[in-house]
Amino acid sequence: MQLGVIGLGRMGRIVVDRSLDAGHDVVAFDLDAEATAAAAEAGAIPADSVADLADRLGEGKRIWLMVPAGDAVDATLEELDPHLDGGDVVVDGGNSHFGDSTRRADSCPAAYLDCGTSGGPASAEAGFSLMVGGPEWAYEELTPVFDAVATGPAGHDRMGPAGSGHYVKMVHNGVEYALMQAYGEGFELLHEGRYDLDLEAVARTWNNGAVIRSWLLELCEEAFREEGADLGDVADRVEGGSTGTWTVQEALEQEVPLPLVYTALSERFGSRAGEDGRFSRRLANRLRYGFGRHEVQRE
Numbered sequence: 001m002q003l004g005v006i007g008l009g010r011m012g013r014i015v016v017d018r019s020l021d022a023g024h025d026v027v028a029f030d031l032d033a034e035a036t037a038a039a040a041e042a043g044a045i046p047a048d049s050v051a052d053l054a055d056r057l058g059e060g061k062r063i064w065l066m067v068p069a070g071d072a073v074d075a076t077l078e079e080l081d082p083h084l085d086g087g088d089v090v091v092d093g094g095n096s097h098f099g100d101s102t103r104r105a106d107s108c109p110a111a112y113l114d115c116g117t118s119g120g121p122a123s124a125e126a127g128f129s130l131m132v133g134g135p136e137w138a139y140e141e142l143t144p145v146f147d148a149v150a151t152g153p154a155g156h157d158r159m160g161p162a163g164s165g166h167y168v169k170m171v172h173n174g175v176e177y178a179l180m181q182a183y184g185e186g187f188e189l190l191h192e193g194r195y196d197l198d199l200e201a202v203a204r205t206w207n208n209g210a211v212i213r214s215w216l217l218e219l220c221e222e223a224f225r226e227e228g229a230d231l232g233d234v235a236d237r238v239e240g241g242s243t244g245t246w247t248v249q250e251a252l253e254q255e256v257p258l259p260l261v262y263t264a265l266s267e268r269f270g271s272r273a274g275e276d277g278r279f280s281r282r283l284a285n286r287l288r289y290g291f292g293r294h295e296v297q298r299e
């Protein structure tokens with residue numbers, strides 16, 4: 001299949017590389033010319049604008065957007081609009097709000113797939129987990145690309161109609177916040193508590209057979225190995241928060257109690273309000289680098 005990829009940062013570049021590896025042809029564009037040139041070096045056909053990318057794709061365009069959520073998605077869709085028709089498919093693989101995605105699906109001339117993407121840049125080799133919303137025919141049409149970008153056929157599925165893919169990814173991120181909070185609290189007590197413990201050894205032991213083993217816990221182990229058991233100069237400041245905020249807003253609207261997600265989100269806000277250093281938040285700060293390559297805030 002021929003795939004156009006717009007947005008070649010940490011995540012988009014992985015979409016390009018995994019698609020190329022699976023034998024697909026890729027036309028690539030990023031506002032940053034260096035990112036486009038790097039994708040070309042890897043084997044993609046470079047485009048010098050959104051219009052150029054659309055021209056190079058011809059009829060039956062399949063286009064994957066991996067730009068920051070919000071204005072960049074709308075700006076790209078506006079540029080694509082005159083080049084699209086009902087036989088084309090656009091995938092938004094970023095962390096867009098599900099409400100934005102349903103609005104875009106309504107106005108986009110092409111079939112529109114909202115695709116929640118999990119795994120982060122750290123999953124370049126293993127592949128992502130993809131949660132897709134939108135028309136069934138478009139999902140089936142893009143399945144060879146989803147097979148390539150995900151861990152394989154089991155790593156993606158159609159969640160339902162427009163918006164559902166990003167809705168599921170929003171809730172996924174709420175769970176991610178709560179899990180980070182839970183591990184953070186446990187390690188904080190172990191760090192402050194009555195024994196002088198090697199937290200890397202604790203995490204390694206837990207990761208081998210314990211009920212609470214997980215990839216996030218492997219990233220805790222990695223963080224202690226690389227930063228030291230006291231997390232060195234990793235600051236008590238946790239950035240991000242948009243997807244967790246949306247999760248809590250949706251829970252309030254649906255009257256579903258989500259105290260853990262709300263607490264984890266509040267901890268992030270607290271970390272940015274000058275409250276004093278908490279080990280749990282320092283670990284959350286470092287874990288965001290582990291899965292997302294988000295910059296670590298340091299003292």
Ligand SMILES: NC(=O)C1=CN([C@@H]2O[C@H](COP(=O)(O)OP(=O)(O)OC[C@H]3O[C@@H](n4cnc5c(N)ncnc54)[C@H](O)[C@@H]3O)[C@@H](O)[C@H]2O)C=CC1
Nearest residue numbers: 007008009010011030031066067068069072094095120292
């Ligand atoms: N980093 C992560 O762990 C994950 C990120 N995501 C989502 O994937 C999307 C991309 O994230 P990253 O790759 O991490 O960001 P990034 O900042 O590494 O890359 C974004 C790229 O988009 C380009 N760009 C921005 N506006 C553009 C436009 N109008 N036209 C063309 N290119 C444009 C930038 O030059 C940059 O190369 C975001 O929505 C993010 O929330 C989703 C899952 C995990």
Ligand SMILES: O=C(CO)[C@H](O)[C@H](O)COP(=O)(O)O
Nearest residue numbers: 095118119240241242243292
């Ligand atoms: O979607 C992701 C992981 O699943 C991204 O890494 C996202 O940026 C995480 O959210 P936040 O930036 O609020 O920590």
